[in-house]
Amino acid sequence: MPAKIPFLDLSRFPKKLQTELKNKFSELLEKGIFSGSEEVEILEAELKKYLGAPFLSVCSNGTDALEIALRALNIGQGDDVIVPALSWVSTAEVVLLCGARPVFIDTNSEGLIDLSLLDQVYTSKTKAIIPVHLYGNLVDMPTLIDWAKIKQVKVIEDAAQAFGAFQGNCSAGLFGDIGCFSFYPTKNFGALGEAGALTCKDEELARKLKALINHGQIKRDHHILVGRNARIDTLQAGFLNTILPYFEPWQKQRKFLAHVYLEELKHLEWxxxxxxxxxxxxxxxxxxxxxxxxxxxxxxxxxxxxxxSIHYPRIIPKMKPYLFDQNFTASEQLVSHVLSLPLNPFLSQQEVLHICKLIKNFKLK
Known part of the structure; x- marks a missing residue:
């Protein structure tokens, strides 16, 4: 048993994968292509296939994906966007960056949007809602989509933590109008730097998303709108293509280790x-x-x-840039009670059993 068990140590990548990543870097260095290229096209094709997405564009990161989604749906000045009180700050940050107003909603005991409160926060200015699949756990999307259709509210899924989660045969990110993914290194499917993706089901919307990612152009020097530079780096696309074959085996290990935790700790009432x-x-x-x-x-x-680790120590509406004068009872209780234990495919069963033994001895110390 090692002296320390890190929450996450990406240097634990399998040696075979480390070699493959080094080879991919050398290959791209020799080609001298660092923006665009077939690596991006291959990644988009593989992700579309895995997710079952009609349309998908990779981009610079998950935060940019959320902002671009809002812009593509023409959300801006004078609009309200419903956002969970408990999430990473990007979920609310992008709303303000687009000129709209985040309207916070409390969560349930699992940290997901409390769907029973939707009618209480809805107003005539509500134009969109951003459900967050927190910790990788999907919101009850069929129920949310039914409500959104009645209210004519756009749905932007924050699936930054939910790549690989499915409800029925539908992937996270494919229920709403637009789905946003993050491939930050700590995610289940992560790059060696920043990367993200957007999914949608409408061809015209997909064309707009792709243009917004690339300076508003649909082809070189043909600009159809005001966009930005949110393109994925070729190196990151290449690294993600190299890592993708490992994703399913890693998921099986995650689920196995989660099962070990559940079995070992299920009798602890506290x-x-x-x-x-x-x-x-x-x-x-x-x-x-x-x-x-x-x-x-x-x-x-x-x-x-x-x-x-603690995900997260403060709710967004209690942070200085996002102050919102309202109580969020469930979310505020969660931030004082939640603790994330190590769970990643680089951990061994023995390490998880050791952690469980320590937790079981916690009350006895």
Missing amino acids: LKLPRDIEKSTHNAHLFTVQCRERDQLKSYLEEKGVGT
Whole structure:
């Protein structure tokens, strides 16, 4: 047993993959092509196939994907966008960057948008909603989509943490008008830097998304709108193409380790375990537990050499740039109780069993 178990250590990539990534870098260096190229085309084709997406464009990162989605749907000045109180800050940040107003909604006990509150936050100015598949767990999208259709509200899925999660035969990101993915290095499917993607089902919208990503042009020097530079880097596309074959085996390992956690910790009444993490609707991005003594448990595990993380320590509407004068009871309780334990394909079963043993001994120390 190693002296320390990190929350995530990307230097643990398999040696075979490390060699393949080095070879890919050398290949691209020799070609001298660092923007665009067949690597981008291959990646888009493979991701479309895996997700079952009618249209998909890769881009610079998940945050840019969200902002571009809002712009493509003409969300801006005078519009309200419903955003969960608990999420990474990008979800609200992009709304303000587009000139619209984020209207925060409380979450349920799992950190997902509380669908029972939708009518309470809806107004005549509500033009869009951004459901976040937090920790890799899908929101009940059929219910949300039914509501959005009645209210004529656009749906932009924040699937940054949910690549590989499916509800029925439908992937995260394919329920709403636009789906946004992040391939940040810490994600289940991550690059060696920044990268993201957008999905949609409408051909004209797909054309607009692709133009917005590339300075508003549909071909070289033919600009149809005001866009931006949100193109993916060729190197990152090449790295993602190299990593993609490992994704499914890594997912199986994540699910296996999540099962070990559940079996070992299920009898601890003081610890709430994540729901549905073994189902297809959850991609096991994070194994997030809840307990009243979160801070003590975190310190205890760190003393024992186990890295943990908090996703997230503050809700967005309590941050200075996003202050929103309202109570978000469930979300505020979550941020004081949640703790993410190590869960990634580079961990061994023995390491997870050791972590579980430490947690079971926590109350006895």
